[in-house]
């Protein structure tokens with residue numbers, strides 16, 4: 001089954017006045033794809049992220065994640081599925097400042113009922129995987145922006161999600177550091193991870209095998225000739 005399948009899925013905020021932020025759309029993203037989503041401010045990118053990330057249910061149509069129809073889920077079930085299947089990476093890292101890199105990563109497993117010792121082991125492994133094996137005990141304040149984003153990526157990956165969902169992952173980074181984070185996303189993709197990156201940076205979009213555009217709530221795709 002595809003990782004993401006939208007079937008005429010759309011979202012209208014109730015208002016008043018109602019705002020159709022994402023117009024009904026069909027979309028299939030298969031396992032191992034690297035997809036970028038671009039569009040101007042206010043176009044509906046966050047709304048798309050909220051749907052695909054199981055933060056908001058579409059108000060029309062359906063969203064299947066790994067072939068599982070999420071339409072009928074209750075909020076608690078949606079939250080649980082989100083925790084199991086989706087790893088989020090944000091522009092602003094969102095690390096807990098008084099926790100070490102390893103603790104920040106391990107915290108992502110608390111809600112998955114993984115025993116403490118196992119959490120610590122998996123967190124170290126995830127940090128090694130993003131090139132931070134030597135920084136596991138560092139506090140975020142002692143890390144560079146690029147290192148902080150690597151910790152955030154390790155945290156997103158530690159639970160073995162189906163989908164890595166990134167929102168402007170290089171927005172807070174200088175060009176060279178951004179490039180190294182994009183190299184890491186490329187590596188994860190090469191390893192089979194499904195990656196969706198929301199961005200307004202064309203350099204970021206250029207890394208993806210496939211680019212979706214949103215304008216005025218309408219998602220479209222230029223199919224390469």
Ligand code: ADP
Pocket residue numbers: 013015019020021039040041042043044045046047048
């Ligand atoms: P983008 O992420 O591309 O900047 P958004 O998805 O945040 O775009 O917004 C798409 C449209 O939906 C915008 O017109 C925005 O004002 C509107 N919108 C976003 N969130 C809400 C909300 N909670 N209630 C009403 N309108 C919203």
Ligand code: ADP
Pocket residue numbers: 094095096097098099
């Ligand atoms: P300690 O290990 O001393 O409890 P923490 O940093 O874990 O230190 O937590 C201190 C308090 O600040 C806690 O209530 C925690 O929830 C809160 N906190 C820490 N970091 C953040 C953050 N990035 N965002 C929101 N709250 C935070």
